Amino acid sequence: MTKKHKYFTAQLLQWHSQHNDRILPWKGISDPYKIWLSEVMLQQTRAEQGLPYYHSFTTNYPDIIALANASDDAVFKLWQGLGYYNRCRNMLQTARFIATELGGKFPDNYADILALKGVGTYTAAAIASFAFGLPHAVVDGNVYRVLSRYFGIDDAIDGAAGKVKFAQLADELLCRKNPALYNQAIMDLGASVCTPKKAQCADCPLSKHCVALKDNLVSLLPFKEKKLKIKNRFFNFIVLQFHDEVWITQRNKKDVWQDLYQFLLIETASDLYIEDLQLQPMLYQILDKKQTLVFTKQIKQRLTHQLIESKFFTVSFEKKPTNMTQDGMWVKLSDINNYAFPKTIIQFIDERLTG
Numbered sequence: 001m002t003k004k005h006k007y008f009t010a011q012l013l014q015w016h017s018q019h020n021d022r023i024l025p026w027k028g029i030s031d032p033y034k035i036w037l038s039e040v041m042l043q044q045t046r047a048e049q050g051l052p053y054y055h056s057f058t059t060n061y062p063d064i065i066a067l068a069n070a071s072d073d074a075v076f077k078l079w080q081g082l083g084y085y086n087r088c089r090n091m092l093q094t095a096r097f098i099a100t101e102l103g104g105k106f107p108d109n110y111a112d113i114l115a116l117k118g119v120g121t122y123t124a125a126a127i128a129s130f131a132f133g134l135p136h137a138v139v140d141g142n143v144y145r146v147l148s149r150y151f152g153i154d155d156a157i158d159g160a161a162g163k164v165k166f167a168q169l170a171d172e173l174l175c176r177k178n179p180a181l182y183n184q185a186i187m188d189l190g191a192s193v194c195t196p197k198k199a200q201c202a203d204c205p206l207s208k209h210c211v212a213l214k215d216n217l218v219s220l221l222p223f224k225e226k227k228l229k230i231k232n233r234f235f236n237f238i239v240l241q242f243h244d245e246v247w248i249t250q251r252n253k254k255d256v257w258q259d260l261y262q263f264l265l266i267e268t269a270s271d272l273y274i275e276d277l278q279l280q281p282m283l284y285q286i287l288d289k290k291q292t293l294v295f296t297k298q299i300k301q302r303l304t305h306q307l308i309e310s311k312f313f314t315v316s317f318e319k320k321p322t323n324m325t326q327d328g329m330w331v332k333l334s335d336i337n338n339y340a341f342p343k344t345i346i347q348f349i350d351e352r353l354t355g
């Protein structure tokens, strides 16, 4: 370790010993199951948003066997609203793998942790260091920010070469005596002081030798080369109603919101007029000539790579249609909360069906 590296690590640990005030239930624990749970929940999610989910999961499923034995529907229901449902699917698969293949014992070395479904290098390093005290440096968005600014590195953090460079540097800086404390310290600094906007350089323990601060580069680092491409999608949800029942179906294709429930969906390449929508074959055969759709609500939801514009149309029946072409079921509105829906549909249900 060079002198500059030693100074960085020492300053960081010193700061953390005095400013360890970001209290969260998964901090400082060594139970690999709970650490894993928290890390999976916090991928692309703020700690404040993940906190109630962490509490309800650890209460309902206090250990990996309890989670592995839970039904898909119950777990998805508990996850509802947290988004990025692939995480939930992988989490369940991993819990069941550990329960059946590993005798319920969480793997205790980096390679085996990394081999778990849904676990990448960051999560593996976090579990290895926090639960088992192993010398693996975490590299997440906070770490990229602190390192790129302090050392003035302008390699793209989303490029292959940049990733290798940052991973090597993070490894060199890691405190081998206490990797868990060091990892926690650098993530806390990135989350509370070296923040994406309005970094608090005046309160930063690293300000004396920070390159970005000296060269006025704080707002320019870290650097990313790729601009996110956003795909626009148009979802037309047809809410079929029969007295106090609605028709729902499960999304079973590999796509957003997989395994969650929805109303009859007609996805179109562009935003359609209601008259054109009504002529879509799937609807044409369900509706009789006198029935018309009623436009009820539009909700936009931005996911990482997609902007989903959802329109909701309602239509009531006196007799349940028998010529549905998709698998689905009629459920009473009083039971609808037993099913897990994407956030957009929950908003519609709360505002227009049950609220």
Ligand code: SF4
Binding pocket: 146, 149, 150, 193, 194, 195, 199, 200, 201, 202, 204, 205, 206, 207, 210, 211, 212, 213, 218
């Ligand atoms: S001095 Fe400012 S830019 Fe540099 S590491 Fe500290 S908070 Fe980040």
